[in-house]
Amino acid sequence: xxxxxxxxxxxxxxxxxxxxxxxxxxxxxxxxxxxxxxxxxxxxxxxxxxxxxxxxxxxxxxxxxxxxxxxxxxxxxxxx
Numbered sequence: 001x002x003x004x005x006x007x008x009x010x011x012x013x014x015x016x017x018x019x020x021x022x023x024x025x026x027x028x029x030x031x032x033x034x035x036x037x038x039x040x041x042x043x044x045x046x047x048x049x050x051x052x053x054x055x056x057x058x059x060x061x062x063x064x065x066x067x068x069x070x071x072x073x074x075x076x077x078x079x080x
Contacts, residue, residue: 021067023075040066047078 021028032042038055051074053066 019067021071021075023071023078028075034066038065042066042070049078 016031016033019030019032021030028044029046030042030044032040034040036058038053038057040051040053040055042051042053043049044051051070053069055065057065
């Protein structure tokens, strides 16, 4: 079952998802894994960057939290 905050344009294969984030007018390609409770791992090969987020949002309304954290706070902090 695909969570509603992951669009159908995202691609999936071999237990991994692909997604393009946009921050500061730049696109960041990544692979990510998503577990129950919003636990996630985002891998940005171009930047040698791995972001792991361990949340505890089990059956709550915080769906999509890791994505907004990555796109709105972490990626904008990368220097060009």
